Amino acid sequence: MTNQKELRIGMVGYSFMGRAHTQAYRDVSYYFKPELKPVLKAISGRNEANVKAAAEQLGFESIETDWKKLIERDDIDLIDIVTPNNSHAEIAIAAAKAGKHVICEKPLSMSVEEAKEMKQAVEEAGVIHMICHNYRFSPAVQYAKQLISEGKLGKIHHFRGVYLQDWLLDPKTPMTWRMKKAVTGYGTHGDIAAHSIDLARFLVGEITDVAGMLKTFVNERPVAGTENETDTVDVDDASAFITQFENGAMGVFEASRFAGGNRNGNRFEINGEKGSIKWDLENLNNLHVYFHDDEPGLQGFRLINCTESEHPYAGAYWPSGHILGYEHTFINLVHDLIEGISTGKNPTPNFNDGVENQKVLEAVAEASEKKSWVQIPHN
Amino acid sequence: MTNQKELRIGMVGYSFMGRAHTQAYRDVSYYFKPELKPVLKAISGRNEANVKAAAEQLGFESIETDWKKLIERDDIDLIDIVTPNNSHAEIAIAAAKAGKHVICEKPLSMSVEEAKEMKQAVEEAGVIHMICHNYRFSPAVQYAKQLISEGKLGKIHHFRGVYLQDWLLDPKTPMTWRMKKAVTGYGTHGDIAAHSIDLARFLVGEITDVAGMLKTFVNERPVAGTENETDTVDVDDASAFITQFENGAMGVFEASRFAGGNRNGNRFEINGEKGSIKWDLENLNNLHVYFHDDEPGLQGFRLINCTESEHPYAGAYWPSGHILGYEHTFINLVHDLIEGISTGKNPTPNFNDGVENQKVLEAVAEASEKKSWVQIPHN
Amino acid sequence: MTNQKELRIGMVGYSFMGRAHTQAYRDVSYYFKPELKPVLKAISGRNEANVKAAAEQLGFESIETDWKKLIERDDIDLIDIVTPNNSHAEIAIAAAKAGKHVICEKPLSMSVEEAKEMKQAVEEAGVIHMICHNYRFSPAVQYAKQLISEGKLGKIHHFRGVYLQDWLLDPKTPMTWRMKKAVTGYGTHGDIAAHSIDLARFLVGEITDVAGMLKTFVNERPVAGTENETDTVDVDDASAFITQFENGAMGVFEASRFAGGNRNGNRFEINGEKGSIKWDLENLNNLHVYFHDDEPGLQGFRLINCTESEHPYAGAYWPSGHILGYEHTFINLVHDLIEGISTGKNPTPNFNDGVENQKVLEAVAEASEKKSWVQIPHN
Amino acid sequence: MTNQKELRIGMVGYSFMGRAHTQAYRDVSYYFKPELKPVLKAISGRNEANVKAAAEQLGFESIETDWKKLIERDDIDLIDIVTPNNSHAEIAIAAAKAGKHVICEKPLSMSVEEAKEMKQAVEEAGVIHMICHNYRFSPAVQYAKQLISEGKLGKIHHFRGVYLQDWLLDPKTPMTWRMKKAVTGYGTHGDIAAHSIDLARFLVGEITDVAGMLKTFVNERPVAGTENETDTVDVDDASAFITQFENGAMGVFEASRFAGGNRNGNRFEINGEKGSIKWDLENLNNLHVYFHDDEPGLQGFRLINCTESEHPYAGAYWPSGHILGYEHTFINLVHDLIEGISTGKNPTPNFNDGVENQKVLEAVAEASEKKSWVQIPHN
Secondary structure, X not given: OOHHHEEEEEEEOXXXXXXXXXXXXXXXXXXXXXXXXXXXXXXXXXXXXXXXHHHHHHOOOEEEOOHHHHHHOOOOOEEEEOOOHHHHHHHHHHHHHOOOEEEEOOOOOOOHHHHHHHHHHHHHHOOOEEEOOHHHHOHHHHHHHHHHHOOOOOOEEEEEEXXXXXXXXXOOOOOOHHHOHHHHOOOHHHHHHHHHHHHHHHXXXXXXXXXXXXXXXXXXXXXXXXXXXXXXXXXXXXXXXXXXXXXXXXXXXXXXXXXXXXXXXXXXXXXXXXXXXXXXXXXXXXXXXXXXOOOOOOOOEEEEEOOOOOOOXXXXXXXXXXXXXXXXXXXXXXXXXXXXXXXXXXXXXXXXXHHHHHHHHHHHHHHXXXXXXXXXXXX | OOHXXXXXXXXXXXXXXXXXXXXXXXXXXXXXXXXXXXXXXXXEOOOHHHHHHHHHXXXXXXXXXXXXXXXXXXXXXXXXXXXXXXXXXXXXXXXXXXXXXXXXXXXXXXXXXXXXXXXXXXXXXXXXXXXXXXXXXXXXXXXXXXXXXXXXXXXEEEEEEEEEOOOOOOOOOOOOHHHOHHHHOOOHHHHHHHHHHHHHHHHOOOEEEEEEEEEOXXXXXXXXXXXXXXXXXXXXXXXXXXXXXXXXXXXXXXXXXXXXXXXXXXXXXXXXXXXXXXXXXXXXXXXXXXXXXXXXXXXOXXXXXXXXXXXXXXHHOOOOOOOOOXXXXXXXXXXXXXXXXXXXXOOOOOHXXXXXXXXXXXXXXXXXXXXXXEEOOOO | OOHHHEEEEEEEOOOHHHHHHHHHHHHHHHHOOOOOEEEEEEEEOOOXXXXXXXXXXXXXXXXXXXXXXXHHOOOOOEEEEOOOHHHXXXXXXXXXXXXXXXXXXXOOOOOHXXXXXXXXXXXXXXXXXEEOOHHHHOXXXXXHHHHHHXXXXXXXXXXXXXXXXXXXOOOOOOOOHHHOHHHHOOOHHHHHHHHHHHHHXXXXXXXXXXXXXXXXXXXXXXXXXXXXXXXXXXXOOEEEEEEEEOOOOEEEEEEEOOOOOOOOEEEEEEEEOOEEEEEEHHHOOEEEEEEXXXXXXXXXXXXXXXXXXXOXXXXXXXXXXXXXXXXXXXXXXXXXXXXXXXXXXXXXXXXXXXXXXXXXXXXHHHHHHHOEOEEOOOO | OOHHHEEEEEEEOOXXXXXHHHHHHHHHHHHOOOOOEEEEEEEEOOOHHHHHHHHHHHOOOEEEXXXXXXXXXXXXXXXXXXXXXXXXXXXXXHHHHOOOEEEEOOOOOOOHHHHHHHHHHHHHHOOOEEEOOHHHHOHHHHHHHHHHHOOOOOOEEEEEEEEEOOOOOOOOOOOXXXXXXXXXXXXXXXXXXXXXXXXXXXXXXOEEEEEEEEEOOOOEEEOOOOOOOEEEOOOOOEEEEEEEEOOOOEEEEEEEOOOOOOOOEEEEEEEEOOEEEEEEHHHOOEEEEEEOOOOOXXXXXXXXXXXXXXXXXXXXXXXXXXXXXXXXXXXXXHHHHHHHHHHOOOOOOOHHHHHHHHHHHHHHHHHHHHOEOEEOOOO
């Protein structure tokens, strides 16, 4: 295999997401036949010992301790950003200016303004860009999209989405950067409500108006490794908002890290004129589909195991009924990323989606502050 | 059995709800041993032929064609109001003034003001009063209440409730009084969001702030029995709102008659510091309960079939696992009504609950109008 | 209402089943418009005090302390037998000879021979007869029958049915007549496997060959009200058997009172050439239906809430989505019983079904003994 | 990395299973830190073009067109057999004699006799051996095992297992080697009932007695690529059997490829003195667990998402609630295989399990023939 056929990855950061992305780069060629073969070229991080360990564990060929060096390297085609949110913009913009394709974790940025700058940078550079809203790459969600696009649900009336977790329920769970505004921007809102917004935008369309509330249940948390030290949580623990969609649908959203019994409860329901759809990440292969014109007496939600050749991406894996997991959402995403890079047609979700998503996040925060509805400009 | 031991019922109206209430009066003595035995004394309605047919079908001894006559009768102890919403206040106030106990369908009234007048009337008359929020009488819901009262869930963080139906999804479904503001007040909002509000108030507490939206999807509907005539829907088809509770919990509510595949989807989830609860009317015997302090590895929602002697009211019926249905919520409610009348201690939910419920309904409508949050005074 | 229009009930016994039957007699006229109105004429039992109390609680007009006297009475049209199994035959045969219609609890008898005598007696007397396999009267099961009869599932390949309970799991649970062979015949096998056999015969057809095993897990149980006395369990605690059906289908059956977590787990699945069906008594309104010729990609079990007007019997009750409970199976059964009596056409399941059911029970016991397959003659 | 630290794989065959095993060899080091790193050294198959394509797709370094040559190679440590069943014995025995470790697909062989020869060969050679019953490597199943081993369920009374598929439901589905006795041995029985038997043996213990039936629903099937040619199915389409376990438990088993709506319905339930467990491959992360000594009123099956660090193997992957799929069962199995090879302690399930499994398969077939119970010798 010649060099031209490789996609040489440079990753910035090596957390949970770094591990998930890398797994996808490693496995995508096993299931699909992408034009380009991902090569784990280099990974960067500030702490040399840690980044070396990460490189070995994940399988990267080399390391950098300064992401700027990584971006300067000639042997890197794609920069993959899996750092905390407050560094996304600087890295992505620099990478674009250096002519690298960019894939960035969500949420895209700390603000709409920053997100727009990022978008402008990648567009001006003419590089391929993506944002890692991986859940829309579940075959069941892709199939939902297909059914909606084909008009099988008719005009959409309702979207209701929750993303419920419970890992902060115990007030003694220690502080992390995910609870510090300066690093993360929003808390639960930016971390997981952002995923629900992405699913809503993907499946229903743009959101034009919001009313909402952000709430913090536990204001002080212990600092890990200390005896009695605590630190202040200055972001939301939960968010809830109601919306208007451009196409007339109503939306209801809720995200929380305090919903006991929900480890990763990313769920949505969509009701249209002709039918309905339900999905739940914790059983991500299943799609529940209802058609209002099924024969009377026989109307009911169908429980569909989306592992069949008819379901997007699923045919690349195993026979029907052999279920897929969390990783496969990333593998499918990387499949689209490589296809985008090899064809020059930018895939979705990309930095434009990042901007629009950020607008909704920001509008909800503003609405929560102002105690009023807020309109969201789309242009 | 002597006269003193009877509870003589006078019913105003004879619709779906009249049939449900009557069933409960007929069966309550079979399962429980109430102090008073309900007697179906008289039923009133304007159309003599119809009310006669209803009396025969339901088993009432006599009829009246004017509810005022019914109220004047000496042989009536309790007036049961199952008429459309715009007549509740006049009948209830007259009944109270005549010294009759009163039970009234929900929503209590057309406005908070009217509701307060009704409450004042029953209190001044010293009669027993109830409002028919029957769903809180499901043994599973009563058990949820018990668990919360015992502190098993700790401080409550979240209530999310939906009441989803789909009987208006087809735009050709004809107009009824339930879509005319002058008769019904609110549409879906007053009819079924009111039930979710009652469950929230019962289980979590008073709501202090709301933001919301009411929406109509189909504005004109055919008039039944005509060829091309249509009539204007001037109430909401769906409502959605987010709330603050007095105790610091967040609430998210949604009600719709356009949610395909949901025939009677009255569902709620509650998340507290120590555990969570889920319930769904369409499988009303089941309560899902999660405890955060269950042994690690063994934490998960328990599916509890609330038909055991430990579950409120359930012991009066059948052995464990023999499921109860919709009627049993009314039988349990009537059990409490009779106990209230025989002991003189007013049961819940009553006209005070009707007032507080109406405050929330009205505040949501106002918030929807004003595009802002609205505070709800409790006193 | 004249005497001719009444159906005058004489009940023998007043246990759990007596209470369930009586409830049905009380309520059937409320939901349906039967030709005959059940009247609770008399109830018999050996202990005068107990039978008096039962009569008052259930609403019977009079009592007898000798069932033979009850059968002699002129003012009784129907004898309802809810006594332990060893007395069914004598009472039913006497009742038939006295020209009374007869309804009898299941299992019909202590043996196939006895069952045949009972059948002969009712047929010779020309009276109407039924056996109380009430579960086939769930609207969901009746709808399953309709789908199969219409050929919607095609030729049936598989029936698998379990009836799992757990009330004997604790070895300290005391002895009752249900564990004494002389009174009950079989244990779990006759009590609840009989229900699965009835569902299989109703939905799939006659069983021609069986292999099986009966098993007792706890051989001695405490005698209630004593300190240390125990008594010997001489019946099965669980039964399992595999079968051939006349039409070529395979059957797998299991019944147990030792299946923890199953309070009343009467469940079956049927797989045919064109589709499948699943049902579970603990959520008895739900029927799961799968069609193999649904569009590829959209194939999956539909969850149907059988409370709609299209579902047998369901239209008599409440609007869609208002769930029915255990009692409604008896009300529907009594509806058919009255229709049978008023038209003279014997309804099902009747004593013939009792005979065929008993043949299967007995063949399984024989197969368990002999350690071989046993053929079942049908004629 | 030095040669000593590698585990050099030689695979015989390259079907669906070859692809699944290879995936596991590729990924095991990413999630775990095994002592040996699998290297995809060589793959063999008779058709050179096909095996070359497979080697490229799967990532093997070299090919052989004769498995005997593969076995002779010095640079192979482990022979992985994924060929049809009738070649397992010859290859495995030759591999063992050549001093290679052996992993073999299930069922182990065409007969108990053959299986015993294979077991003897690996034991005499002192090589490590495994059989690919991968489903017991689901974290949920491993956790079930742990709970049972800890006595959390008490003495086991019941095992009921089904493995239901529907890919042969259509009589027009063409013939494959899986329906030819000479190549496959048993049909559905050996292919998937074998998995249920493995789960039962793993979780409950040895089976000592069986009665059963094997059945073929469609006897002739089209030959793919021909116009009208058909071929005879000479194996079973479905099997059902009831069993005694050594420890006194009862077993009920059923397997079919004709159970519409079940794509891969490998499910079991276990009931013990103190609790119960349920599992379903189609939602393989979920384990349902019931404890009979949970507080009365709060007893119910807990739905546990086995993706937490408390659940065997799960900690190696992602945070709680990020679900695992089908591949992970193989990765976990390969983890144990490598650990076995590096420590010299033979892992389970191995050829001994293959022998015992085959005994049950064969006893059921014999029982089906003889129409009687058959005892299974264990020694």
